Amino acid sequence: MKLISYKYKGVIGSYRTGLLYEEGVIDLQESYRSMLLHEEEKELVNIVDTLLPHTPDDFFKLGLIGIHRAKEVDMYMKDQHITNLFISRKDIRLGAPVPNPSKIICVGKNYKDHVAEMKSDIPEYPVLFAKFNNALIGPEDDIEKSSMTNKLDYEVELAIIIGKEATSINEDEALDYVAGYTIGNDVSARDLQKRTPQWLQGKSLDRSTPVGPWIVTTDELTNPSNLNVKTLINGEVRQSSNTKHLIFSVPFIISFISNLITLEPGDIILTGTPDGVGMAMNPPCFLQAGDNISMEIENIGTLENTVVNSRK
Template identity: 45%
Template sequence: MKLVSFRSSAQALAFGAVIGDEVAVLGGDGDARWGSLRALLERGGIAAAEAAIAGAPRVPLAGLHYAPVIPDTDMIFCVGLNYAKHIAEMGREMPQYAALFPRTGRSQIGHGEPMVLPRVSTQLDYEGELAFVIGTGGRYIREEDALSHVAGYSCYNDGSLRDFQRHTHQFLPGKNFWGTGAFGPWLVTPDEFGDVASHGVTTRLNGQVMQQAGFDDFLFTVPHLIAYISSFTELKPGDVVITGTPGGVGTARKPPVYMKPGDVVEVEIDGIGVLRNTVVSEADVTVPGVA
C-alpha cells in the first residue's frame, strides 16, 4: 500500500491511500478519527487504513498538492554517515556508532514543492536518502524485532547548507533551514517494499546522475538504527529516521556542485518512486518569519 499526505485547494492537510490513479481519502484536518497519517499510525495503524479504503471518497492523483509524508512528526532522526564511499569522500574515519542529528518537521516540504535556497548561503547541497517511519513505538527494541515497528519507507532529500553545517562540529544549523528537507512522494508499506537491502537510491540534478548506491552498503541497517535509537529515547508512531546519503554529494566534488534556483533535483528509490523538487530563491517565496 502507498499512503500519501496532501493539501486540498483550501490548503487543509489530508491523507489517503493511492489506488491506481486516485487517492482514497482516509482523514485530515478536522477529522475526529484521524487528523493526519501520524494519527492513523497512533490509532489503528495500517490495518485500519486497509479496512477504511472501501468506503472512502476519492480524489484524482493527477494534480495532487503533495505534503511531506508525515507533516506533523515529533522527531526526525538523521544519520550522518552510513555509506563507506561517502565517509571516505568526506575525509572521515569509519564510525563505531551511528552519527545522529535532528531535523525539525517545519523544515520539510513535499514532492513537487520548492526547495528554498536562503539568502544567507550559496551552498545548498542535495542528499538522496531512504527514510522510514515508525508505526509501532517502544524502548529497547531488539534488532530481531525491529522491522515489525516500521510503518513504511519513502524518499528523502536531506538538503544541506554546507557552510552553516561547518560552522561547528554540530550539524544542526545547516540541516534545518525552512524548505530544505524534501519528503515523499508517499509512504510504501513494508509488505510492498520488501527487503531493504535489495533496493537502492539514485539522485539526479538536472537529469545528471550524481549519486547511486544500493542499501546493501549500509554500515548501520534499519534494525540496528531502531535498536540503537530506542536505547536512548522512546520511538513513537510517526517518528522518521533518515538513513544517510551515499557518495557523490556536491560539496565533495571538484569543483563543488551546489544547487541553484531553477535546478531540478530528483531522488529515486526503486520500489518507491521519484521525489522531485525545483530549487527556488528565498526571495521568490513566502518564508515564515521573514519580512
C-alpha cells in the same frame, strides 16, 4: 499500500490522509466510512473521526492500528471494486506524508564511499543529529535556498516511518515497529554545517528538506536492505548506490536509537546518503535556484523538487 498526504489544489486548509492507486486517490477516512456503512456498522460510523482521523499527523499517532484500518479499506476497495470514491490525481496536491512528526532523527556517515569522499573516518557508532518540522516540505514544494548559505547540497536517503512506540528493542524485532518507508532529501548547507563541530545549523533551515512522495507500507516493501537509490541533478546522475551498502543497517539503526530515545508513531529516521554529493565533486558543485533534483528509491518512487531563492 501507498499512503499519501493530500488536499485539493487551490484549497486552503489542512492536508488529509489518502491512499494512492493507478486509478487515482481515495480519501482514507471517507472510504472507511463507506466501508462501515457497507458492513452496517452504524455505531462505528458515528465515531469514525476517532477510529480513523483524517489529518496525517493524527492518523500516524494511531500507530499500527491506523495502518491496519487503512489495510481494511484497501481490501474493501479492491474486493468490492469501488470506483465512485476515486479522486483524479490532477485535482490534488501532495504534502509531506507526516507533516509534523515528534522527531526527525538523521544518521550521518552511513555509507563507506560517502565517508571516503568526505575524507572522514568510518564511525564506530551511528552518527546521529536532528532536524525539525520547520525544515520539512512535501514532494510538490520548492526547496528554499536561504541567503545564509552559498553551499547548498543534496543527499538522497531512505526514510523510515515508525509505526509503534519503541523503547530498548532488539535488532531482530526492529522492523516490526515500522509503518513504512519513503524518500528524504537531507538538504545540507555545507558552509553552515562545517563552521562549528555541531551540524544542526546546516541541516534544519526553513523549508529545505523534502520528504515523500508517499509512504510505502511494510506489507508491500518487506526488505529495506536491498534498494537501489539514485539522485539526478538537472538530469545528470550524481548519486547511485544501494541500501545494502549502509554501514549500519535499518534494523540496527532502529534498535540503536530506541535504546537511547523512545521512538513514537510517526517519527522519521533518515538513514544516511551514499557518495556523489556536490561538495565532494572537483570542483564542488552546489545547488542554485532553478536546479531540478530528482531522487529515486527502488520500490518507492521518485521525489522531485526545484530549488528557489528564499524570500527571507
